Each structure stands twice: as C-alpha cells, then as structure tokens.
Amino acid sequence: MGEFELIQRYFAKHRTHLAVIGIGDDAAVLEPLPKGQQQVVCLDTLVTGRHFYDGADAADVGWKSLAVNLSDLAAMGATPRWFQLGLTLPDADASWLAGFAKGLFECAEQYGVALIGGDTTRGPLSITVQAAGSVPAGMALLRSGAAVGDELYVSGTLGGAALALLHAEADQQPLNRPQPRMALGGALLGKATSAIDISDGLLADCSHVLEQSGVGATLRLGNVPLAPGIDESQLELALAGGDDYELLVTLPPNSDIATLEKIGQCALTRIGTIEAEVGLRCVSADGAPYNPGKRGWQHFGNSQ
C-alpha cells in the first residue's frame, strides 16, 4: 500500500470546519481563532517498549497517542481544537492501522478535536502527535503561578497506570485509555493559580510547579487518593509511578471545590499546602517526615 492510499484509507475521511485546507496538501490552512483567544500547542512522542508494550493493542496506542497531548492542553485550561499525526511504522499492516485509527478517532471524537494533517513514514514504531487548543487571552494555567497559602489538589486517583504495568490482572484502563481532564481544565480557568498534568509522577511534577513558582510545599501523603487496588504499602506507585494524566493544581484557600468537581466531572482531593520555604516536604499519615526513594520518570535519567 502506498503512503497516499494509506492516508486516504485510514486518516483522510474525517473532515473539519476548523481547517480551510486539511489533509492532502503540503500543509494545512486553519480558520483564525475566535477574537480574544490565544493558541496553545503541545507535542508528545510515544515509542514502543517505552510508552506502550511491544504488541500493545493498536486501538489503545491510537487512543493514548492523542490523549497524552490532550492532557497537556487540559493542564493549560485549553479547549482542544485540532491535531497532527506523525506515524512511523515498520510496515503498512492493514489490521494494525485500522485498530490504531479506531482508537485515535474514538479519542478525537470524545474530546471534539479534528485531525488536520501529518506524515507517515517507515521505521521502528513511533507516534508523535501535535495538538492545538485555545484559551481566553492571558488566562492559560501555568506552572509558575502557585502562591504561598494556596492549597494543593489532585484530580481523580493516582497510581493506576503504574499498577497496571506491574500486574497484568489489574485494571488496564488507566494505563491504556487515560482520560484527559479537559472539563476540569476548563473549570479551573480564572480559579486555579497553577496546574500541571501528572505524567512524570506526583512528586516530580509537583517539584516542577514549586521550582517554577519559586515556592515550596508540604504534601500530606495520607491524603493522596490511591487508585483502586493500591494499598498503603504501594504508596510509591501513586507518588512516582507516572502516566496518570490527572491534574495537580493550586487553588487559593476557600475556593469552591464542590463546584469545580461538578463542572470538572471528577473528584478533587486536597493533599498539601504551598509554603514560602522552597523544596518539597512529605509527611506520612502519622505525621512523620517521609523520604521517598524515587522521584518519578526521567527519560534519560540514571534511575531508568
């Protein structure tokens, strides 16, 4: 199958009003953003054996390739609009491609985002998705806005993806079909002082927020919401497992959490407080200081 036939068969059938010119030219041409909006863009690569198993279900790979990018947009409070797909394949396997496209477009349709272009090439299996969304000008949620006295909240539960990696009999949905927190991201606009998605692990991503905000925090580990099937002895899965795609956010005291949970369609759990003293401190359920062994995912780190 030629590249052009492959694109036509699996990827060119979805049209969108966002693109004046979509798939099929040298580049795509887009309708301007509504007045008063800024564009938000991100890009993430998934590689076999690193972000998914060799032999993983193609539909899951398609879903996740897009979902991890949408999670980055959610962390900015952006509404997703469109994406491009860079697909590198060892061969043009029709059944794999059909599955991949199915999962990819399931995710695209669930979150209202349109494929407008990309590239296919031959090589070791690897997928790069580039996604774009919009936020009201000046309102994007950044990592740098956490202020002393803010409270730290996390959405949903943590550690589910890490548990799925460890145990084949555990629920695989958190690992294979992460649900980006788009509704929550939107609900947090104008409310949260900072946000980040938890892709590297709670402690690592929390440290990014603290460093970029020039503040510190104490996390109360007894409050961290554990994914079903994780007990206290596996706390590290929730602290450093990564791949959770929940949002870690800071909110001023007395924020209306119940309303955010309702609009955001997920639970928010308070797990700590922002403090002036820089650095991340962890306190166990019994109040004792806790020294975690592993601070999260480092693609080129020594710990991997």
Next chain:
Amino acid sequence: MGEFELIQRYFAKHRTHLAVIGIGDDAAVLEPLPKGQQQVVCLDTLVTGRHFYDGADAADVGWKSLAVNLSDLAAMGATPRWFQLGLTLPDADASWLAGFAKGLFECAEQYGVALIGGDTTRGPLSITVQAAGSVPAGMALLRSGAAVGDELYVSGTLGGAALALLHAEADQQPLNRPQPRMALGGALLGKATSAIDISDGLLADCSHVLEQSGVGATLRLGNVPLAPGIDESQLELALAGGDDYELLVTLPPNSDIATLEKIGQCALTRIGTIEAEVGLRCVSADGAPYNPGKRGWQHFGNSQ
C-alpha cells in the same frame, strides 16, 4: 543527563516574542496572528536509515529536520513563524546533541523561525518537526488550482540530492542542507495558481497537482533543469529522485517570470503546460514520447 537538563542545555536558550509561554510548561501559548492572516501548519518525520544515513553528521540532521518542514510552508506561500521538536534518541550523547542543535538553530535563524516547545524521549533515532507559518487569508498556494493553459515552472535544479545519495564524491549539500524556497513561496502569492514542493520526485509531485486540480500536463523533459554533475543519461535522478525541495508551480501565461526570479532569489524554468486531457505526458528533447520507469518515492510502496 535528565530530560529537563537536556532540554535546558541544548534547546531552551532561544527565546521568542511569538510565544507568551514557550518551552517549560505543559504546552506553549502563542501570541495571536496579525489580523487578516491564516495559520498554516505541517509536520514531517525523519528516520535514520531512511531520510538520512546512520552516522550522518548531527548538524546536517538538525538542519534538514527543520528545512523539510519549511519547504512545505514555502509551497503554501507561508511565512514561517515557529516550530516544535519531537526528538527520539537512543541515548543523550552530548556531542551529537550539540551538533544537532547547532544545525537546527542555524536553519531556524536563517529562516527566522523560533523553537517554542516539543518532547524528548528515548528510542531509535527519529525526529519529528511541526512547523507553523501564516498567509494572508484566502491566499495560500494549493495543489488544486492549476488551470488549463497555465505554464509549469520548477525552481532551481533537480536531482542533486539523488546524485549525492548515489555518489559520495558528489556535492552533498543538496541532500544534507536543502534550502527551502521561502522567498519564492512569498513571491508567488497572488501570482501562482498552484504550488507543491518536490520531495517525492518531479513526476510524482506533478501528478499530485494534476490529480487535485483535475487537469493534465505535458512535460518537456529536455527543459528540466539538471543539477550540476547530472547528464542526460541520468535524467531519472531529476525526475524521480526526490528530496530536492524545489517548488513546482503553475503560472498563467505571460506571467512576469523575471520579477518572480528576482524576489524569489532563484531561477524558474518552464518545463511544461497544463492541458485539459487528464494524466501526465512526458516528451523527450527530440519530441518523442517518454515513459519513465519510476514515478518517485513511495514510503510504503512496492518499489522501495
């Protein structure tokens, strides 16, 4: 070296006024386009052993990763603005990264385009660049606008990249450091009826224009401008070699070619005429019909 240190060291030092928020958050936030402009976006992946030699000079790989995307923007008549980088590396080799960043930013600076974000991950060497530019609304050069009676022109010379692949002693610059035709793309706005960049080979890319425009053409092969070092017996290098990143454009009769060449900073050679009868016909220098053996580059085709 951790991913964050790697990004800081090699990629985060270039700031741009285009990004409100650039490298270092979950996503980048961009300043709006000037009024009356549409955004043009593209994405291309380069894989070792397919788009460059295993062991190719890292600076050349950096240059080419961006240049092939800028060529797509040039073919739309777009002015480049920013790009994102998805870099998959087997390891964080400091000398390779320094070279790659040098070539990448040389190209970025030459064409006035800013790196605003991306992703690094570990895996078989592969580079995906996503680039964005702008055109005055409604004026992008498309593949679909060629009209009967238009004349077919090609910029520069063809076959240089294919010759470089065949012969190590040939000039390697066309293969390793392609020069996207940004100035020409801009000059063609409002003048050309269609444009495409010649990445797949002259005949293959010409066929794309003809199919999308619903027209045909006769190419006069004796007129095809051959790269230095290519003689008539190697015509197929210029017809089907690919990787040339010149522009193939259609222009109405009596267009002011001299002015386009001056503003576009390159030669334009007339190589054929658009006709109502669909299909691509080739005529040799002696006037005899010519049947090329190979129509260009197909990533998943049988001919590769």
